[in-house]
Amino acid sequence: MSAIQFEKNADNIVILTLDSPHQSANTMNADFRNALTETVEKLKADDNIAGIIFRSNKKTFFAGGDLDELIQATPEHAAEFFNMIEDMKAKLRYIETRGIPVVAALNGTALGGGWELALCCHHRIALNDAKAKFGLPEVTLGLLPGGGGIVRMVRLLGLQNAFPLLMEGKQFGVEKARSLGLIHDTAGSEQELLEKAIAWVKANPKSMQPFDVKGYKIPGGTPSSPAVAQMLAIAPAMLRDKTKGCYPAPEAIMAAAVEGAQVDVDTALTIESRYFTYLATGQISKNMIGTFWHGLNAIKSGASRPKDIAKWQATKVGILGAGMMGAGIAYATASKGIAVVLKDVSIEAAEKGKAYSQKLLDKKVSQGRLSVERRDQVLALIQTTADAADLQGCDLIIEAVFENPELKAKVTQEAENYLVDAGVMASNTSTLPITELAQASKNEQNFIGLHFFSPVDKMQLVEIIKGKNTSNETLAKAYDFVQQIGKTPIVVNDSRGFFTSRVFGTFVQEGLRLLAEGVHPARIEMAALKAGMPVGPLAIQDEVSLTLSEHVANEARKALLAKGKDLPRSGADDVIHSMIHEFGRKGKAAGAGFYDYPEGGKKQLWDGLKKWQQDTDISEQEMIDRFLFVQSLDTLRCLEEGVLESTVDGNVGSIFGIGFAPWTGGALQYLNQYGLEKALIRANTLQAKYGDRFKAPQLLKDKIAQGEKI
Structure with missing residues (x-):
């Protein structure tokens, strides 16, 4: 089965359906490149084509480059890699410059190579999906957009507007893409998406990219225009101040963008390919892909979670101590829709801890990132108390009191009486051995360490610490809870200071x-x-x-x-x-x-x-x-x-x-x-x-x- 299904309808419009075999998402792998070669041969052999529409048979439009392939690119294969990238880009360039309308019907997320494919099209229509994300995040993996993304984003937006999207890898939704002029229209359903794409092809029988029209000027000017030249005089120094010379990708992106803006499109694409080859065959991209992609995906799929234990969800979480850590854990938990009992020695102290959530939520409301109703729903999930009896029915209790073994023992013994059967008692200690803290518990098998990092609302990691007698069931529940609140769990064994x-x-x-x-x-x-x-x-x-x-x-x-x-x-x-x-x-x-x-x-x-x-x-x-x-x-x-497994x-x-x-x-x-x-x-x-x-x-x-x- 081909990764691109070729279908020509009664109106002589070619509909290219992206459907990578053996994968849940479309990527720019060998299957795609082979299918693209076959597709272009078919297009070249047929003079009677009214337009081309790219659509997807997957849940998303296109995921991007194949990182399993990219991580294997080595310096000795640089020439071969460069030629492969250039060949693929030449085929996309043929589609883009044939003179007939080309439309991207985006049924969902298009990142990296997927967004580059969309940028090759003259018109982009997106499904109205709040979850859909677009953009070029390659820089976060030590790479740059090597499928024409730099060249086209600079020509469509101008250097100044394209820089943050390219060098910071910022992702954006449908509305933002529309405001930037990168998405031209939206649709309410996949059927409407295709209908609108067909209608646009029919309405624009002759079409080309705006930047291929003679006399087109890059928004904001070329590197030699005064305003841009002034910006470029300080930009490299500002960038070096940020990267400290550790990250070649943002510097390569800036160089490819500026050099590419001074030449024609095809030369600019070649410049981009050279920088892409330099980064893809280098060590830093391999380091970053290995951890930020493969490593994080392994953790997401439960690499360190005990197998053959049913998935679990917390429904009511008790938090002991409403200081900075306890307040942060309460916010992270309630914001994922889980009921929280926030306990401190006085109701005033507990309320002060809840006020931290109010402050974070109010900020989101003022930025337009959260509705007032949603803020109130989250706050309603946090019950403040000074009475341990209010912990009744909690299936997880996390103590986040001062790093003192005697105090931790006291609050553990007071609180765990209110846990449901087989409920989990956790300590947020950062250094004290869990096995020793567990001795205060009446059931050491259900006791575990959950080490959050400050500030909890920003820090993604949670270090799960197994005590000597912690059961696999308790570990699995802790792992599931950390993922339930959208954090990244790592699992370590007990010792003073643990790992981090x-x-x-x-x-x-x-x-x-x-x-x-x-x-x-x-x-x-x-x-x-x-x-x-x-x-x-x-x-x-x-x-x-x-x-x-x-x-x-x-x-x-x-x-x-x-x-x-x-x-x-x-x-x-x-x-x-x-x-x-x-x-x-x-x-x-x-x-x-x-x-x-x-x-x-x-x-x-x-x-x-x-x-x-x-x-x-x-x-x-x-x-x-x-x-x-x-x-x-x-x-x-x-x-x-x-200590590490x-x-x-x-x-x-x-x-x-x-x-x-x-x-x-x-x-x-x-x-x-x-x-x-x-x-x-x-x-x-x-x-x-x-x-x-x-x-x-x-x-x-x-x-x-x-x-x-x-």
Whole structure:
């Protein structure tokens, strides 16, 4: 069966129905390319064609490029890959320039290559579907639109309007597409969609793209026009400030767009193909496709969920503690239509927690993203209380109180009496071992860790922690709940700090160690940003609060001493101690930490940090390596120790939980793409210079010996 079904109706209109065999969605794979070749041959052999309509036999119009194919493109096959892309684009260009009307009948979402196919058409009609999305999100996977998307979007919208859609990969709905002039008409049903497409073909017997009409000018002007030239004079510097040089895709998109705007369409398409080949055969796109596409899809399909356990849905969720975390969890739960009981020690405290949801929802209403009725429905789902008896009938209770084992034990014992039979009791702890917290529960099998990240409304990851006695049924329910509220679950085994808090700690500590070694704080922060971390370690330490870090370190030290072990103090511990006890600087919430926070002004590094400054000749690359290796090696240690059970959870968790450099594809993929043998040599060098935190785990040596990747 062909991926494009060719049908010519009584009006001599060719209807091309996209229907990729063996797939639930249409993609630009080998089947499509072969079918396109056959289709163009048929079109060329027939002079009596009044017009062409593209439609889809799938639930969506077209999903885009085949990422399974793209991830296999290598530098040695660059010429072959480039020729394949050029050949496909030439066939689409033939359809576009034949001189007869070409219509895209969009029955749903068209992203990436699907939107590029739609852009090849002279007229685009979309089904009135609020869920339909259009756009070119390739940049989010380290790629650029290589099927003509850059060339056509720039010619239709102009450079300035096309840039955010291309370089940020913004997706948009039917209304936005209409306002941009990219969708020309809408239809209420698939039948009307086809009828309108046929009617437009008949009404426009001779048709071509607006930019193929002689004398057409790109909206806003070409790169040489004064207004655009002025914008382009600063755009590359602004872009580099955002990417820190870690992401070649946005830079390649800008270059292809600007260069393409100065030449004819066909030359512009070739320029685009060259940049696309450069990115597709490069390592960074492979890192990002592997994690952001394959990894996330594996998690969505339940890779770490126990098999053969029926799907479950929470109906009533109790949340203990209405502080920032509890309030955030309440919002995330209620906004998905689940009843919430938000409990605190006083009704005033609980109401304050509910007010957080009101604030977030009001903002959406003011932006026109939510109706007043929907806001009120969500708020009505949050019941505030100071009485534990109101938790009666909850099938899941999450405690989100302060990181104190005694307090957590007390609220657990009070609340779990009101759980339904086989209900789940969860702790939102970020560091305390779940097996120890579970001892307060009357049923350890039903006890689990659900570690949310702050702010909950923005952070997608939830780290699910299995205690020693947590049952598979409880794990499956926790996994299902996390997905029910639209978050991404990773599953880890129990230990102090679990995976994310533990590895995150190594990043912050490395920054503090560098400060203790005499490195200028601004250099430390910049090196972290150039490594690809979203924020520098000193800024993050301020956000977390220095007192909390000191408390966690003291608790960890106490726990180790109880087992007859010791946690030696480091330069990082000394820095924290001095900041708190010598200078009274406890972090952002206290108004002063490594940064000053002037009221109404921009934060700036505290001048007093020069206390630690001394001559040091450490290079920026050495600091970048320290930041990335200290986290990657500890992530590998987590895998070796069984804290992590899968590479996918390690990669996804490191990016979405601790902000590990996304260009790498995650902390474990960083080692893979570095080359495991080279990574071992680098780890050994760092260990010799800086200590055993850089010691290569045995698992790294084993993988090298076995000739396997992590």
